[in-house]
Amino acid sequence: MWTVRAMSALSGISIRTLHYYDEIGLLRPAEIGENGYRLYDEASLMRLKSILFFRELQFPLKEIAAMLGQEDFDPREALSRQITLMEMKRQRLERLIALARKTLDEGGNIMDFKAFDDHVFQQYAKETKERWGHTEAYQAYEKRGASDGPEVQQAMMGIFAQLGELKALSPAAPRVQEKIEALRQFITAHFYPCTKEILQSLGQMYTADERFRKNIDAAGGEGTAAFAEKAIQAYCGEK
């Protein structure tokens, strides 16, 4: 059993914050001593870690509390989603760094703010919140996954397999770009009109979300997902 100070030292968060988290019911002490002291245990530490991961991803504390409170909340699934979200953040950071470097030595395009865009992350964050929020939107999400018949999936993986064979080329090479165009038309034909923006979002999902990445790499060989993302960037990049 640890006091607030010990918890603070272990985790690096402030005592005030622990008080606050208690106050809003986000992290209640395991026990209250006779003297009124807050006492925490190992379960508290684990919960705190879960909280910190979500906080890192700028989830509002109230929603974190709500999610952790759900009976069907699954720490492992949460962790897996958190990893995906962190990968997305990292990719955004990399785009920002690239933009900054370009601005520094080329001057760059004044009106280019694309790198600041956040909606891929926000979208997946929303889905995650809905995962433990039981909204209608999640129902729709569940269904969508099921409605993709296996033959459609396989056809799409065929495109990635072809793309995988071109990994040695530059992502911007014409033969590669052809495949991206084919991918786009395939999506338009089978799912929804695939604008460049949507395509770009998908590209990021391919590398950030493990489920996508594994499937794609299985179809086209190690690194195909990453290659696809770069090719998509090139496709969408210079208008």
Add this chain to the structure above:
Amino acid sequence: MWTVRAMSALSGISIRTLHYYDEIGLLRPAEIGENGYRLYDEASLMRLKSILFFRELQFPLKEIAAMLGQEDFDPREALSRQITLMEMKRQRLERLIALARKTLDEGGNIMDFKAFDDHVFQQYAKETKERWGHTEAYQAYEKRGASDGPEVQQAMMGIFAQLGELKALSPAAPRVQEKIEALRQFITAHFYPCTKEILQSLGQMYTADERFRKNIDAAGGEGTAAFAEKAIQAYCGEK
């Protein structure tokens, strides 16, 4: 000349935020029309970009305003510092991702919160604020750099040169770890007692700050800085 809506569409930030930035003097319109409308120009866009980079790094808006207001503010130097800071953020994210993965498939150590730690970033952020804040701390920082005589610098680069020759080995290999130990003792002898934590911070600086990285790579060959950081992680990692 653009209206608020046009600016919002271009940059992706909300109209309310533009109003607010005007209100606190962070981003004044280039001009106010007769009708009272806010009108922005290209300079506004560039300033906004600067602001967004700093905001991305969680600088308080007031401090951003103060810095941009300094007469000796240098956009290029700012950009370069922003890049360093973003690199640091990215590294932290990677550590967090690694921690999450480990937790997911090993269970991991419950009490391990190191990856959440932020002080390397915070420290450099502070220095950046002080760079355009003209505080005493910055004077001290300036002096410190000058006091490192060239012979001390060269001796240290010698260690990195030796480290560079071991790049083919694993970062955790004994012969590599010896060099890290030597580095640590060298720092202790010439600068200040080098605890593991300080060493770890330095390791991150080596790859995040271009000035460090270039010097180190010049001494030990391309990739030496990155290799040094990994070796330092290994050195500090498992206690």
Add this chain to the structure above:
DNA sequence: TAAACTATTACGAAGCGTGAAGGTGG
């Protein structure tokens, strides 16, 4: 004249930092 802008003003919420004032433990 309606639709689509613009403006100002104001209330509110999130996530703590920072005391103040007072009880506990070794």
Add this chain to the structure above:
DNA sequence: TCCACCTTCACGCTTCGTAATAGTTT
């Protein structure tokens, strides 16, 4: 008895979102 710890208010700050109300442009 002292010092370092704990407690509970309580106020304030930042960064906008979200109306509400009213004038402007097309």
